[in-house]
Amino acid sequence: MTLSPEDLKSLEKYALQNAVKYGKAPQAKAVMGKVMGEYPQLRADPNAVSVALEAIVSEIANGNPDAWETRLSKIAPELIEALSVKKEPDKGLKPLEGAETGKVVMRFAPNPNGPATLGSSRGMIVNSEYVKIYKGKFILRFDDTDPDIKRPMLEAYPWYLDDFKWLGVVPDQVVYASDHFPIYYDYAKKLIEMGKAYVCFCTGGDFKQFKDAKQACPHRDTSPEENLMHWEKMLAGEYEDQQAVLRIKTDIKHKDPALRDWGAFRIRKMSHPRPEIGTKYIVWPLLDFAGAIEDHELGMTHIIRGKDLMDSEKRQGYIYNYFGWTYPKTTHWGRVKIHEFGKFSTSTLRKSIEAGEYSGWDDPRLPTIRAIRRRGIRAEALKKFMIEMGVGMTDVSISMESLYAENRKIVDPIANRYFFVWDPVELEIAGMGPSVAKLPLHPTDHARGVREIAVENKVLVCKDDVEKLEVGSILRLKDFCNIEITSLSPLQANHSEVSLEALKKAKAKILHWAPVDGIPVKVRGPEGDIEGIGEHGIAAELDKIVQFERFGFCRIDAVSEEEVVAYFAHK
Template identity: 30%
Template sequence: MAEPDLTTAEARSAMLAQYGLEGKPLSSASDSAKMTKVLIELFEKLALGSGSDADPKKATMLFSAATKLRAQVEPELKEMIMAAVTDGRIASTGRLELAIALANKRSMTAQPEPAVTPEWFDDYIGVGVQVSAEEISRLVHETLRENEDEIKEKRYRYPSGSLVRTVLGKNRLAENETVLAEINKQIEQMLGPKTEADLAPVDPKAAKKAAKEKKKKNPEDSTLQRNGATDQERGGAGQAAEADPSEIAPGIPSSFEARHLDIMKNTPELLAAYKSAERTGGCSVMTRFPPEPNGHLHIGHAKAMFLDFGYARREGGKCYLRFDDTNPETEKQEYIDSIIDTVRWLGHEPDYITYSSDYFDELFALAEKLIKKGLAYVCHQSSEDIAKGRETMTDSPWRDRPAEESLRLFHDMANGKFEESAASLRMKIDMKHDNTVMRDPIAYRIKYVAHPRSGEKWCVYPSYDYTHCLVDSLEWITHSLCTLEFEVRRDSYYWLIAALDMYRPFVWEFARLTLEGTVVSKRKLLALVNSGRVRGWDDPRMPTLLGLRRRGYTPSAINEFCSQTGYSRNANVIGLHKLEHVLRSEFDERCPRAMCVTRPLEIEISNFDESASLLKVPIHPKMPEMGERDVQLTRQVFIERSDFRDTDEKGYYGLAPGKTAMLRYAYPITVTNVIRSDEGEVVRLVALCDYAKSVKPKGVLHWVSCTSKPCEVRLYDRLFKSADPGALGGEDIWEDLNDSSEVVLDEALVDEFAGNCNVGDSFQFERVGYFTCDQDSDSNRKVFNLTVTLKDGRK
């Protein structure tokens, strides 16, 4: 067969039209020679009819599968999907979306199960199975009854997307459109015709006030639902993801207001395209969390995640986890794996996991289209000259070159005919614009670096300014939520998608989370790690979510903190004590109590009575349902060295020669002798035990017996001394490091109750603080990190 003529868009369009491709898919595919070639090869391989035998529906569905299936999908599964579309086993967009979602999900797992077989595949996609109208009606009726009270309260403002997802969760083979139509029908039967109030626009202030009133009446609605993560045998507090962020809706804005641009508005045609898009599934809200995989997530990302995932869940929508992987020089699989794990640890479950690189073909085709419209050009200026030109508002010498020439040169860039700095593709916007971002930003640059996902297929990579808005549009994002430093990019964001006549998401910027005493700059955090000043990205002093997790912070505490800080456009620094307060409040309620002596001093009880040695101690004094534990009083016990002084004084409640204090949960003891070393250091005390408890001393001391276990205790404080170390430059930031931010006590003793814990278990060490078992622990010796102090230490 002769090679088809793919040199012009018209020729490509005519070729694809023979197979029945039409409308927007035809226009989109014919814009790219590569995509056209891929589709023609696919159609020929599947023997898809052409001419009078063409099947537009099958052609469109195959186009959808070809563009949506990830490159990593199992080849045999991809072939099964294409074959099923061709032979009619997949005959609807709903079943196709089901198959695509299955394939993409399996592609994110190293060893997906079960193994792919034709029988398993046909069963999953429901070959020969038709969900009856009666069954759909029953499922919808059941779902509406489950949510009846809230539906009647919100009426037609109740998010129908969440109802669709619930029904599909009960029967995956039901069709979105059929389910949505049945929901609309039954809701109207339940509520009656829409009233004037239903049709009236929402008053944001009134909605906010109503939410506050509801919170007052039902405070539990605004708090995290915690699972029983406590180990029933030990009472250790585990760290499973404990909350659905949508449960903390009061922390999320009820409305969004931002700087208006005329080109923000979608046309009726674009809105109709959104409503008919397969991926939206009838949802009115689509959000995304788009980290760049060049580092580990930090506390600021937690706030962004809480909004992106929480808002979508609250509104019955969907949220993407999208990796902005357009810079192959800095991205690593290590970071991708860490980000996915951290997102899920915080309780968020993405509806889709995608990568900007999934859209490289589409982005390249859109760049070609932009060039043809005279809205982009190939420039040969150096980065220094480009920066200078923007500063002086001077046009590039190549700004007005013919579109045909720029298109040819752009292809030369993609084919490796230029050195890295010899050419770039720039958007042709306005070099005189007040906003410097609008002064012809770069769309593509040359990088001879293999991409972690696409390998060496590309040597040109799209910029953030070019990629971000286009992928938002391609993924039908309704709310593009980002931090305020991106506000200046609002103009270029909307210019580009308007220039290509694409769907416009709504962009809203909020103030980033700046936590007192921390830095979140990836460059500075990387320098900390590489210099050996911290133990790694997960050092408990680091503001990374890995560090907070290792220190003992829980998903519920972090999410609650994000809820309490709220979202606004006013930048401010949040005190670290607020984050600590949230965790302290949670730990006070649920952490089992234990005793640990960090700097031990031995006491010998000279009148030790074996018969009075077994003590029953509550696991949590405020929660009797947690039960009791056994504590053994032995002849030798250990107290904190700081709880003994040679000289007694007013206001001191510890031990001194001849002074009495209470051993927590046991008996009063009185020091009768002090044993010293040759150097005069106190090495041991001798004491009498008052088994009759004839006196009630004010001082109560924590202690451990001689059956306690050796452990290492790490006391943590702020990594930096100043409140805003991020503002420091050069070597000043290193001089601001707190030398006492980590104190290791390697001769500590912990009671057997906590000594038998697992990594991640948290306890209150009485009179000391809240501690979490660290990953450096082994079966012989536990390591405990100070997670948070018992009280706010601010002066």
């Protein structure tokens, strides 16, 4: 039996999956069992399969985990996906290949078409942390040269700077790609003169037909002199929108269509939102061209980018080769999927906000840094969470609960405790005169003192708790007094002198409560708004995170005479 190329590919992909899963050379026996189970037709000649598999395993064993993940993601990305839910990513940051202390230069390069998201924070944190480790230089570069599809948002620029400040990171340099059009134009002219770029007048559909057929378009062999003339006309505005494209000349017969004569500049007669740029330019660089030039000009030594952008390095490699430059060391990482938010894009969120579906970019239902900051998530928690995730090719599927767990460790010791009652029901207590309840601000830090709540003969309790009560129920109002329920409608109780021992023996419920003259509180969270009544002391906690007992941690966002607005962080 002779194994077909497809059979050999199947052996290779399952051998690679085994290597990626366990981080070491694949085990032929385990792979053999997997292959025979998946492909019954191979059972006809197990010896031939075994011989072929041994050769494949031997070749793979000469590689390393990064190479295995790269190869597997190319030939069988679905097997990488399958591992993402099973494989626990390595915690922490691995050493950077070829990094020298004091010489590392890295960047975070967002398109500012909206504020930073949780996905963005990974790049912000990991790149800046690596630079800190190697005592290098960290650059924030705004890749803002797309006036159309991902049009920059003017407010997003300072928002990014503010988010970096919140994270405790100040970039060593802030760069605006839109400031560098003259530099891009200069390099484009040099490529044209070298015969490595040409002006193409094909429509998008026509060029695709040529490209797919591995054929040169009619303009590919135009002389550098004529191309320079067309280039100058592009810059002078003599051609219409998208009438001409400057292309980088590559291998038109390359096996990957994405690498065949890719576009570097296009005409878009649009304004840029930055007033410094406005309508100054009409020929716009595409991201792969601008990024290649920026990384060289800024002296980038290392780049971390998504594995979905592997083609960018290959396209940009042509420019680096033409100019004799050395490409930065590049690491690719997998996607991060957050269960609570599913798939999202900044462009989609922007449309939803403009349509009034959200209150703004800091709406608690959104996966933006601005939103989680407003909810009371601490920068230390987010940084620890992202750094421990590490850098790897495997896609990572996570829950916000993991971030909440990190944040809880930080805020639990510092958050004062208060009562907040949602869906309040009035409870009248007979046999009790005016008194003052004294409750600890924190259950373990008694040095903080107490909070005092004046009570006469009525308090508020949650409707959910009332529905579980019965006449004759004995319970305790937390840190206040014991009561016995005498009526459910209206809700009434007698002040009881039952001992603490008797309460424990009866497994009596402990209810949180609020004064009837408390302050209205609105809690805004991912599941919507919840309204109720809270203690007056909450109003003194503006911009601080507190714990509403039996409810969760919240950040006090606004205080007025009418109400307190709090943003829900987590349980």
